[in-house]
Amino acid sequence: SQQGEEDPQALSIQEGENATMNCSYKTSINNLQWYRQNSGRGLVHLILIRSNEREKHSGRLRVTLDTSKKSSSLLITASRAADTASYFCATALDTGRRALTFGSGTRLQVQP
């Protein structure tokens, strides 16, 4: 069963604004990853944060991880219309199993 939940399910913002998406999970993890998916297309890996890390940056992306609360957030700063997509968090369990468990996703719409 899907273990991750994301909120909001949908988010609509104006270009230039920041977008924050949250992800919660249920079991102990080895790492948590964020992916982007444009409509009907494959996944694009955005960023990975390990269980012993609390924050990570990559360009306009900032990811936080709180293992005590089993939650993560993805912040996209200065959003662009091209950021319009669905965003998924995915967790790798600490059991060593390498299959990923995906969150329910957030559909982000950036209005130009």
Add this chain to the structure above:
Amino acid sequence: GAVVSQHPSRVICKSGTSVKIECRSLDFQATTMFWYRQFPKQSLMLMATSNEGSKATYEQGVEKDKFLINHASLTLSTLTVTSAHPEDSSFYICSAPLRGRVDTQYFGPGTRLTVL
């Protein structure tokens, strides 16, 4: 980075027919590959783990006789949807982890299956 391809990218078939989807790791070897299914506006759900040289491992609720998986070589896994029904219409995505790297895996571009 490493590349995983899928073929076909789109397929439309009639009910009752079988459809084969290929997943290839183009520049690395993958002893394990994963198959996911994604229904419209939903998330990805793991269907099965494909293991080179041994039987696939299926997730609970996934019919192994309906979704046949063959990991023929270190670079190829195939998913065959047998006796397809309209409810099998979905987006099927494979992924392959990089050997020796526990946190790196590459996703294929996906295959859109439509069963009429």
